[in-house]
Amino acid sequence: MIRLHVTSPLAAAAPVAPTLDQSRYLTQVMRLKVGDELLAFNGRDGEWRCSVAEVLKKGVILRAEEQVRPQTFGPDLELIVAVVKKARVETIVEKAAELGARRVRLVLTKRTNADRIRLDRLDAIAEEAAEQTGRMDVPAVDDPVKLDALLDGWEAGRRLMFCDETGGAPAILALAAAGAGPQEQKWSILIGPEGGFSPEEGERLRSLPFTTSVSLGPRILRADTAAIAAMTLWQAAVGDWER
Numbered sequence: 001m002i003r004l005h006v007t008s009p010l011a012a013a014a015p016v017a018p019t020l021d022q023s024r025y026l027t028q029v030m031r032l033k034v035g036d037e038l039l040a041f042n043g044r045d046g047e048w049r050c051s052v053a054e055v056l057k058k059g060v061i062l063r064a065e066e067q068v069r070p071q072t073f074g075p076d077l078e079l080i081v082a083v084v085k086k087a088r089v090e091t092i093v094e095k096a097a098e099l100g101a102r103r104v105r106l107v108l109t110k111r112t113n114a115d116r117i118r119l120d121r122l123d124a125i126a127e128e129a130a131e132q133t134g135r136m137d138v139p140a141v142d143d144p145v146k147l148d149a150l151l152d153g154w155e156a157g158r159r160l161m162f163c164d165e166t167g168g169a170p171a172i173l174a175l176a177a178a179g180a181g182p183q184e185q186k187w188s189i190l191i192g193p194e195g196g197f198s199p200e201e202g203e204r205l206r207s208l209p210f211t212t213s214v215s216l217g218p219r220i221l222r223a224d225t226a227a228i229a230a231m232t233l234w235q236a237a238v239g240d241w242e243r
Contacts, residue, residue, distance in 0.1 A: 002030060002038040003047075003131045005138055006062075010045035015053065016062035023060040026052070032060075039068065043137035046071040072136050072242040074100040076186045078158075079231065082107050082193035083144050084223045086115040091224040092191075093122045097129035097139050099231045100240060105188075106144040111195035117144060136242070147201060151208065158186040160211045163230050165196050165220065168213040171230065175237035178212040187238065189230045191223055 004026075008016045018026065026032045034052050040062065041047045047069040054061040079101045081092055089106070096104050104126070106117060122141045130138040154160075161175065168174060180187075190205070197205065206213050216229050 002026070002032075003134070004038055004040045004050075005127050005131055006040050006042050008042065010040060010042055010048045010064050010067070012064060012066070014064045016040055016050055016064055018060055018062065020059055023058075026060055027055055037065075038062070040064070041136055044071060047136060069136065074102065074135070074240065074242050075238065077101050077231070077234065078103040078105055078188040079191070079227060080105045080107055080150070080188050081191040081223060081227055082109045082147075083112050083114040083117060084194055086117070088222065088224045089114070089117065090122065090125055092227045093139075093141060094125050094129045095224070095228050096231065097126045097135070098133050099228070099235070100135065101139050101231065102137070103140045103142065105142045105150070107147045107150055107190075108144050109147045109193050109201060110198040111193045113194070119143060151204065154208075154210065155186065158188060158210065160205075160208065161187060161189045161230065161234060162205045162211050162213045163189065163191055163216055163226055164202065164206070164213040165192065166202060168215040171214040171216060171233040172237050174212050174214040175234065180212075180234075180238045185238070187234065189227075189234060191226050191230060194223065 004022060006016055006018060032052050034055060036052050038050055039047055040050045046067050048064045049066045049068050050062040050064050053063040079096045083106050093104050119141060126141055127138050205211055216226055
């Protein structure tokens with residue numbers, strides 16, 4: 001069944017208004033008609049079975065019929081990645097959404113050299129990935145900020161898995177030694193730029209009390225490959241769940 005992310009509140013008999021693009025998709029691509037059903041979620045009210053109530057010239061009105069799943073959330077995991085080329089950033093956002101990241105944060109480092117970022121495009125990619133994977137929320141994608149500013153304003157209680165291309169223990173061992181486990185913890189994973197972090201950036205990151213430096217293996221990975229590998233290794237060590 002079609003799954004659609006909406007912004008409208010979802011409750012029994014509530015009208016739901018998809019965007020114009022979503023309405024075109026439902027009627028022109030999927031050929032839905034009045035009475036046809038689909039699933040909708042908004043990241044707050046769970047997942048609902050909805051029916052097409054009206055097909056208008058400029059949109060579709062849905063009716064929420066029944067909640068089929070209560071709202072749940074996965075681990076509080078952020079993926080922080082230095083801005084790289086547009087196509088690779090898009091892949092990173094898509095895979096981060098598929099793998100359950102709650103948020104994607106883009107950073108600018110001393111060696112950042114990349115294309116202009118279109119957040120609207122990245123938001124759409126994250127939304128589509130959430131619809132396809134069955135997750136109950138859509139990860140936020142933040143505007144790029146400088147790495148130093150990000151670290152200066154670091155959230156208390158959040159831990160950082162720093163993917164250090166210059167060394168570090170294997171990720172599984174390093175996370176185990178840091179006491180990571182299947183429990184309520186806030187974590188971020190940091191992936192560097194194509195040229196790696198500068199020596200000064202690496203030194204600062206390794207010195208922070210909330211940082212766990214890890215190695216992703218003996219080979220130099222592109223940013224999108226590193227992001228997928230790092231999230232998979234983190235999930236293997238800490239767990240992946242919905243609550």
